[in-house]
Amino acid sequence: MGDAVAPIAIRRVLVANRGEIAVRVVRACRSLGIETVVAVSTADRDGLAARMADRAVCIGPAPATQSYLAISSVLSAALGTGCDAVHPGYGFLSENPDFARACVAEGLIFVGPRPEAVAQAGDKARARELARAAGIPVLAGSPVLESADAAVAAARELGYPVLVKAAAGGGGRGMSVVEDDAGMLARWAGAATEAQSAFGDGRLFVERFVRNARHIEVQVLGDRHGHVIHLGERDCTLQRRHQKVVEESPAPKLSESVRGAIRRSGVAFAEALELDSAGTVEFIYDADRQTYAFLEFNARIQVEHPVTEMVTGVDLVAEQLRSAAGEPLRLAQDDVVLDGHAIEVRITTEDPARGFVPHPGTVTVWEPPVAEGIRVDSHCEPGYVVSPYYDSLLAKIIAHGPDRDTAADRLVSALGRLRVEGVPTTAGFVRAALDHPDFRAAVVTTDWIATRGLPNHLEKLG
Amino acid sequence: MTTNSEIPAGVTFREVQEVLRTFTASGWTGMRLEVRGMTITVGKEGPPALAGSSSAGRARAGNAPAATPAAGPGGAPATGVTPAAGTPTPAGPPRTPSAPLDTTGLVEVRSPAVGAFWVAPSPGEPPFVEVGQAVGQFEQLAIVEVMKLMNPVVSSEAGEIVQVCAANAEMVEYDQVLFLIRPGDG
Numbered sequence: 001m002g003d004a005v006a007p008i009a010i011r012r013v014l015v016a017n018r019g020e021i022a023v024r025v026v027r028a029c030r031s032l033g034i035e036t037v038v039a040v041s042t043a044d045r046d047g048l049a050a051r052m053a054d055r056a057v058c059i060g061p062a063p064a065t066q067s068y069l070a071i072s073s074v075l076s077a078a079l080g081t082g083c084d085a086v087h088p089g090y091g092f093l094s095e096n097p098d099f100a101r102a103c104v105a106e107g108l109i110f111v112g113p114r115p116e117a118v119a120q121a122g123d124k125a126r127a128r129e130l131a132r133a134a135g136i137p138v139l140a141g142s143p144v145l146e147s148a149d150a151a152v153a154a155a156r157e158l159g160y161p162v163l164v165k166a167a168a169g170g171g172g173r174g175m176s177v178v179e180d181d182a183g184m185l186a187r188w189a190g191a192a193t194e195a196q197s198a199f200g201d202g203r204l205f206v207e208r209f210v211r212n213a214r215h216i217e218v219q220v221l222g223d224r225h226g227h228v229i230h231l232g233e234r235d236c237t238l239q240r241r242h243q244k245v246v247e248e249s250p251a252p253k254l255s256e257s258v259r260g261a262i263r264r265s266g267v268a269f270a271e272a273l274e275l276d277s278a279g280t281v282e283f284i285y286d287a288d289r290q291t292y293a294f295l296e297f298n299a300r301i302q303v304e305h306p307v308t309e310m311v312t313g314v315d316l317v318a319e320q321l322r323s324a325a326g327e328p329l330r331l332a333q334d335d336v337v338l339d340g341h342a343i344e345v346r347i348t349t350e351d352p353a354r355g356f357v358p359h360p361g362t363v364t365v366w367e368p369p370v371a372e373g374i375r376v377d378s379h380c381e382p383g384y385v386v387s388p389y390y391d392s393l394l395a396k397i398i399a400h401g402p403d404r405d406t407a408a409d410r411l412v413s414a415l416g417r418l419r420v421e422g423v424p425t426t427a428g429f430v431r432a433a434l435d436h437p438d439f440r441a442a443v444v445t446t447d448w449i450a451t452r453g454l455p456n457h458l459e460k461l462g
Numbered sequence: 463m464t465t466n467s468e469i470p471a472g473v474t475f476r477e478v479q480e481v482l483r484t485f486t487a488s489g490w491t492g493m494r495l496e497v498r499g500m501t502i503t504v505g506k507e508g509p510p511a512l513a514g515s516s517s518a519g520r521a522r523a524g525n526a527p528a529a530t531p532a533a534g535p536g537g538a539p540a541t542g543v544t545p546a547a548g549t550p551t552p553a554g555p556p557r558t559p560s561a562p563l564d565t566t567g568l569v570e571v572r573s574p575a576v577g578a579f580w581v582a583p584s585p586g587e588p589p590f591v592e593v594g595q596a597v598g599q600f601e602q603l604a605i606v607e608v609m610k611l612m613n614p615v616v617s618s619e620a621g622e623i624v625q626v627c628a629a630n631a632e633m634v635e636y637d638q639v640l641f642l643i644r645p646g647d648g
Contacts, residue, residue: 042637058635059576072609073636076577080633082480 008325010034010085010109014078015053017089018068019393020379021301022049025087028317037081039074041067043387048379057081062389068092071099078108085109085324087317091391094300095122111324113222113277113299120273121297125167125205131294134272136265139284139293141207148188151206152181158208164188166195167203175242177209213446214285215239216251216292218266219308221316221331222275223323229333230263230270231312234280234304238433240356240449245430247304248343249311252404252442255290262292269297278305278320287445303346303396306377310342310400341404343411345434348392351424352454353461360388365421369414373400373407386423394425404442408434432457478502563642569619571641577608579634581626589630595623596646603641606634621645 012035015025022038026049029036038053043062050056057077060067067073069092078086086103088094094112097119103110112118121127125144132138142154144167155162155178164187165175176191178184188204196202214237222228235251236244251259266281273279280302282295305316314331323329350356363384368376378395386392397414401407415431433453438444444453485493485504492505573579581589581604591603597617604615625642628634 057576057633058637060636067636072611073576076575076608076633077635080577082477 008032008034008322008327010111010321010325012037012054012081012083013085013087013111013321014039014074014081014083014108015049015087015089016068016074016078017087017092017094018044018047018049018379018390020377020396021089021303022047023052023379024377025089025317026052028315028321029087031315032318032321034085034321037077037083039068039077041389043385043389047384048381055081062387064092064389071096071102074099075102075106075108078103079106083108085111085321087111087321088300090300090303095298097122109324111277111320113273113275113279117273117275118299121279121299123167124165124169124296125203127297128294130272131265131269134268136268137291137293139207139210139295142205144203144205148185151188151204152184154206155184156181158206161209162206163209164191164204164206166191166199166201167205168199168201169195173198173242178206210284210286211445212287213237214251214287214444215244215282215295215446216254216262216285217280217282217302218263219278219280219302219305219316220266220270220275221278221314221319221323221329222270223329224276224326225328226274227329228267228270228275229329229331229336230267231308231314231316231336232338233259233262233266234307236304237444237446238439238449238453239446240454244304244346245426245449246343246345246433246439247307248341248404248407249307250338250341251285254285258285258290258292265292265294269294273297277323278316287443303393304344306375306396306398307342307344310375310398311338311340312336313339340400340402341407342398342400343404343407343434344396344398345411345415345430346393346426347395347397347418347420347430348426349386349394349423350392350426352426352429352457353424356426358388358392359423360386361423362386363394363420363422365419367417367419368395369397369417371410371414371417373410374398374414375400380420394420394423405440408440429454429457432460563625565642567644568624568642569621569645570639571603571615571618571643573606573628573634573636573638573640574615575606575608575613576636577606577613577634579628579630579632579640580605580607580612581630591623591641593623593626597621597623597643606640615640617641617643619643619645 013029015022015036015038026036036053037055037057038049039059040050040056041060041062042058045058059073059077060070086108093099095118097115100110100115100118104115128138140158145151145154161177161179163175164178169175176187178187192202192204195204216233216235218233219231220228232249233251234247234249236247238246262283269281278301280298283292284295285292301317309316349359351359363380366380366382375398376395380394399407399411399414401410412431412434415427418427433439495502591597599617599620601617602614603617606613606615621643623641624644627639
């Protein structure tokens with residue numbers, strides 16, 4: 001690995017995020033010899049990322065709109081501290097094309113895809129057209145629709161139930177299932193209003209809704225020299241309200257022909273987008289028909305990227321930084337070998353017994369598990385205050401093993417040794433899910449938590 | 463500022479290098495810089511004059527390293543620093559108190575944003591306020607510039623300016639203390 005010594009063309013990175021991903025980015029930068037400045041709100045001034053970084057700069061008060069989402073404040077901090085690059089993490093400004101453009105306009109390297117690619121991927125309707133043009137299966141769906149009547153006509157043609165989706169939506173937000181004409185007429189105006197207020201864009205379209213769906217996504221990586229590779233797929237089927245709960249790689253119970261086709265589709269989309277960074281191509285897999293269709297593209301590092309890292313041995317954040325610095329990919333497709341199986345669970349400070357109400361408070365005891373094959377990505381420590389202003393992700397615990405059952409067993413055992421006091425967490429719930437025969441047999445679908453997993457768990461809790 | 467024996471963990475080696483590079487490129491003949499207890503004293507024509515004789519020597523930092531506005535890509539911001547930091551305040555008023563300040567009863571005015579701190583409406587003009595001056599409530603004391611947007615820093619109370627806690631042109635953080643005011647009639 002003599003080639004790892006050469007310094008890359010990024011000197012100092014502003015980390016425009018918080019929580020575990022800020023810690024993760026600081027670590028990757030450090031491994032590459034890059035200095036870090038973490039932009040923090042007043043709530044995160046004394047946090048782990050701020051203390052690990054070379055410097056922290058307070059950019060605003062706790063509400064994200066006045067700090068982590070305030071483009072001019074983030075840029076001001078980057079320029080004022082002499083940074084030459086900005087890593088946006090996930091969420092917040094990571095997929096905001098205006099922010100990516102503003103970084104570039106100020107002479108900063110945006111650690112992510114070109115701004116045009118961010119914009120193209122962020123517009124769901126455009127992304128789907130791109131997929132269709134690249135010969136990738138897409139869910140039967142409409143173009144952007146102008147009225148409720150047009151939506152009814154489109155839904156009848158597709159066959160109910162359908163999903164009403166915001167053209168600018170993402171992360172499960174801005175979509176609703178509609179079962180019939182009456183439902184469509186009742187829902188349309190409200191959906192447009194919600195999309196307008198959530199994304200500043202009220203355009204909607206409809207697509208066919210798959211009953212027994214699994215979520216499978218392909219990790220892709222590109223450079224600024226036209227190369228694109230994939231790093232296998234992840235299965236993120238266990239979700240709650242469209243938020244992923246358990247993620248794994250490789251995807252279980254997939255025929256090798258479908259697996260190969262999904263991976264090729266992922267690369268085809270990345271090539272069509274001329275992807276020059278890390279990204280994820282998301283697909284919906286119809287477990288009954290054994291077919292898949294393009295869902296959307298995420299132009300950023302994903303929360304669940306560690307499972308891919310565990311099976312490929314590739315540091316995705318470091319590769320993102322290398323690509324942003326203009327370096328060619330160090331891996332050819334044939335160099336990517338998946339070793340064993342990895343599973344990740346997200347530990348949030350929500351109380352499953354109380355409808356997953358987020359629970360701000362102070363973590364009094366924090367003892368993450370340490371064991372063979374276990375990785376913990378977290379910003380938590382004793383005394384950490386869970387703020388009501390941000391999402392409630394406390395930690396990601398990832399297990400790696402030679403096979404799926406070993407990885408699951410290791411994760412269950414690790415969760416048993418995790419000690420958190422002061423706030424409720426989802427650890428017990430995800431542990432039960434990992435131990436459930438449905439999960440072990442890989443017969444779960446995206447609505448499994450809502451229809452079976454959670455009711456089962458609550459029943460056992462009494 | 464007050465004595466501070468801590469190692470300046472917030473200052474990196476590269477930042478020191480940038481300070482020196484900026485100084486070399488500037489029109490200054492000497493500079494003395496204090497950042498969190500670390501002092502850099504440099505001169506272009508032999509050993510620099512010491513003991514705060516240079517006006518640029520006052521570019522000391524309270525909480526944030528002072529060199530940062532000059533550290534932007536392309537070096538363009540450095541031109542903004544030079545005239546502003548180099549202008550007036552010739553060894554006059556006691557703006558470099560060596561004795562620790564008794565802050566009892568003083569009111570802090572904090573930065574409304576992260577950006578460049580300007581004590582005057584524009585370079586070359588006299589500052590909005592100076593130490594010892596009486597100010598009224600809501601009177602403008604300074605500007606914090608965020609990406610060309612000028613945010614006024616206003617006095618929360620009427621009183622007397624006791625200390626200006628950041629140097630002109632330096633990058634200040636949101637919520638950083640910029641002024642200390644002794645409340646009074648103004």
